[in-house]
Amino acid sequence: MSEILAKIKTPEKPGMRQRLMEAARAEFSDKGIESATTRGIAERAGCNEVTIFRHFESKQNLLAAVVQETSEEFSSLCECRGEFSGDPRKDLERFAQVYNASLERCEGMARALVGDGHRRPTLCKELVGDVIEPFHRSIACYLDRLKTEGLVRQDLNSTAFAEVFTSSLFGGLLRRTSGLSDLDRDAWLRETVDIFVHGIEVAK
């Protein structure tokens, strides 16, 4: 796959190809994968429809390229290397902000894949699974460290926590962008972190 792309890519004119991918991403994002048209993409890119096929050969290939790019971008966006304060609330807030910002950047594609994605399991797994998993691991790893320090309850299932935590962030994004939530982004993040830190339990 990547050799093919590289071969197409290598000639001159890097501008066109990039413009096409951005246009395609925009089109896929707000029309959905099936409803996106090559004509629409060409219009967004300000070029002729034929140019798409000269670069990518098919809509399918173009989609694959866009998904790959989105996936890489998401990955690099939510790399959470570096310093943690050790204060669980602050650090969870940071996890939440980083993850949410990455999600927002890729929201359209994520939404599109939720809709059409179960008929494209490969793409779905590539974009979502392989990308989110490392993020989950870093959260779980962080929590396990706090566990050894006694800052977190011992019976917490840290990998499950990571999944549920990011799911509520994703669900929240969907609600907000559909105009269904009373909370804005910051409120959502704050409340989410608050709940995941405290639960509903009365203070000790």
Add this chain to the structure above:
Amino acid sequence: MSEILAKIKTPEKPGMRQRLMEAARAEFSDKGIESATTRGIAERAGCNEVTIFRHFESKQNLLAAVVQETSEEFSSLCECRGEFSGDPRKDLERFAQVYNASLERCEGMARALVGDGHRRPTLCKELVGDVIEPFHRSIACYLDRLKTEGLVRQDLNSTAFAEVFTSSLFGGLLRRTSGLSDLDRDAWLRETVDIFVHGIEVAK
């Protein structure tokens, strides 16, 4: 709208119309709204394509009818009247199970609407917003009652809790049906409730 539907509905043969709606729901669910075809719906219903248009006049109308039906079904499924034990964990588990079961029944449509829904804000609001809101209110109301009894921390934002709670259930469903989660349904519900009850805090 309902008068129109009623007028079409009133003639004989209740079987056909119902079969069409079920077929349409299945088709919308696994092809997505835009990619669903009237031909495919007719095949599922085991009837001629023309029959669809004689009953519903357009694909648009059929979709509207299906959404309305789905919405009503979801509403009645997740009506949470009745007795609570007063034990927060047990009751949250019950909320989670009821909501999740309702979601599962309507998963295909929900997924379809996430994908194509932002170009159909009315349908989206109808199916999702107007239906989930009452459920959120009953959770919030329940929590507020527990607050007065001192069984829940006083500074908990109960409406936000309801939103975040259901969002994580929805996100979980999406993950599972995409084959992206390690947890099965029961594990997901259990872990979610566990976190929303305890958070990560060390036991008192």
Add this chain to the structure above:
DNA sequence: AAATGCTGCAAGTAATCACTTGCATGCAAG
């Protein structure tokens, strides 16, 4: 100057879509 390669433009292809029309059939009520 010649050659190469990206691009635009015009036109066309075969498939598929939602939707229509006209007619035949069969069932049920009058």
Add this chain to the structure above:
DNA sequence: CTTGCATGCAAGTGATTACTTGCAGCATTT
């Protein structure tokens, strides 16, 4: 029996889809 109504079937409409072909312009490289 006859009238009405739901349905099937065959055929077709016009729009739109992804994708192709052939040609010409234009820039850069050789």
